[in-house]
Amino acid sequence: MKFSGIGGQAVMEGVMMKNGVDYAVAVRTSDGNIEVTKDKQKHNRDTINKIPLIRGVVAFVDSLVLGISTLMISASYFEEEDTKSKDVENNPQREVSNEDIESKKRAKEIAEMAVTITISTVIAIVLFMLLPYGLSKLLTNWLDSPNLLALIEGILRVIIFLLYIVIISRMEDIKRVFMYHGAEHKCINCIEHGLELNVENVRISSRFHKRCGTSFLMIVLIISIFVFMFIRFDNNLIQILARILLVPVIAGLSYEFLRIAGRYDNKFIEALSAPGLLVQRLTTIEPEDEMIEVGIQSVESVFDWKEFVQSIELE
Numbered sequence: 306m307k308f309s310g311i312g313g314q315a316v317m318e319g320v321m322m323k324n325g326v327d328y329a330v331a332v333r334t335s336d337g338n339i340e341v342t343k344d345k346q347k348h349n350r351d352t353i354n355k356i357p358l359i360r361g362v363v364a365f366v367d368s369l370v371l372g373i374s375t376l377m378i379s380a381s382y383f384e385e386e387d388t389k390s391k392d393v394e395n396n397p398q399r400e401v402s403n404e405d406i407e408s409k410k411r412a413k414e415i416a417e418m419a420v421t422i423t424i425s426t427v428i429a430i431v432l433f434m435l436l437p438y439g440l441s442k443l444l445t446n447w448l449d450s451p452n453l454l455a456l457i458e459g460i461l462r463v464i465i466f467l468l469y470i471v472i473i474s475r476m477e478d479i480k481r482v483f484m485y486h487g488a489e490h491k492c493i494n495c496i497e498h499g500l501e502l503n504v505e506n507v508r509i510s511s512r513f514h515k516r517c518g519t520s521f522l523m524i525v526l527i528i529s530i531f532v533f534m535f536i537r538f539d540n541n542l543i544q545i546l547a548r549i550l551l552v553p554v555i556a557g558l559s560y561e562f563l564r565i566a567g568r569y570d571n572k573f574i575e576a577l578s579a580p581g582l583l584v585q586r587l588t589t590i591e592p593e594d595e596m597i598e599v600g601i602q603s604v605e606s607v608f609d610w611k612e613f614v615q616s617i618e619l620e
Contacts, residue, residue: 311608314372315486316379322603329606330378331599339602342378361560362553434548437461452534459530470587487512488592488600499617502610507597512589515566519588520581524559
C-alpha cells in the first residue's frame, strides 16, 4: 500500500485536511451549504524535515498552532452569522460591510487563539504532568523503587487522559466533532485503499487510522513512562521541570514512530499501534453522510485523489 501523506483534523461542524503546506477547512454552515477555506502554512520545512527527532518537535508545534487556527476558522463561520444578525438587530438602518465583519473576526481570532493556547497549556501541565506526579509521590512511604513509581505515574497519566476523553465525549458538541473525526479518517482510509472517493466507499471504510493525533498522544504517554524511568532528579521542582522540558523530545520520538507505522504493516507495528487505535474508539464516531460530504470536499481541495488511486492501480 502506498503512503499518501495526507492528514487531517476534525473542527467545529467540519474537517481540515492538510497535504504538504496546503490545507483546507470545509465547514457545513447553518444554511446547509459547505464552505471551504484554503491556505498554506507560511514556512519552508524542507531542511528540518530531513532531521530525525527535530522534525517531530517542529511538526508537533506546527500541528498545535494549525489545529487551533483551523478551529478558529470553523468557529468564525458561525460567529460571522451571529455578528451579522446582531448588527442588523441593533442597527436596522445600517448596512454591515464585509470589511467590518473581517476586522472584527481577525481581532477576535487573535485574542481567542492567545487565550486558548495559554489555558490549554496550563490545563495540560496540571492534568498530565503535575497531578500524576503528585499522586505517585503519595506512594513513596510504601514504595521505594523509583522505576516502579515512574511506572505508576505513567499509568496514572494514561488513566487521567482516558477519563478526560470519556468526560468530554459526553458533551453534544464534542460528539459531533468526534463524528467529523470519524469522517476524516474514513476519507483518508478510502483513498489509501485505492477506492474512488465517494460517500458510498467512504461509508464502508474504517474510522480508525494509525497516523491519528489520538494515536500520537497515546504513544507520547507510553514513551514518557520509559523516558522518566531513566531521567530522574532528587529535587521535586527539577523533576517537574524536567518532565515539561522533555515533552518536545518525547514528541520527536513519537513522531518518528508514527512515520514508520504509516509506511509499514507488520505484527510488531500493529502491536505498538494497538493502544492508539483502541482509544480511537472513544475519539471517533461513525459519521452521517452529510459529514462525509464535508470530508470529501476538504480532501478534494488539497489532494488529487484520482491521480493517487490510479497510481495504486498501476503498481
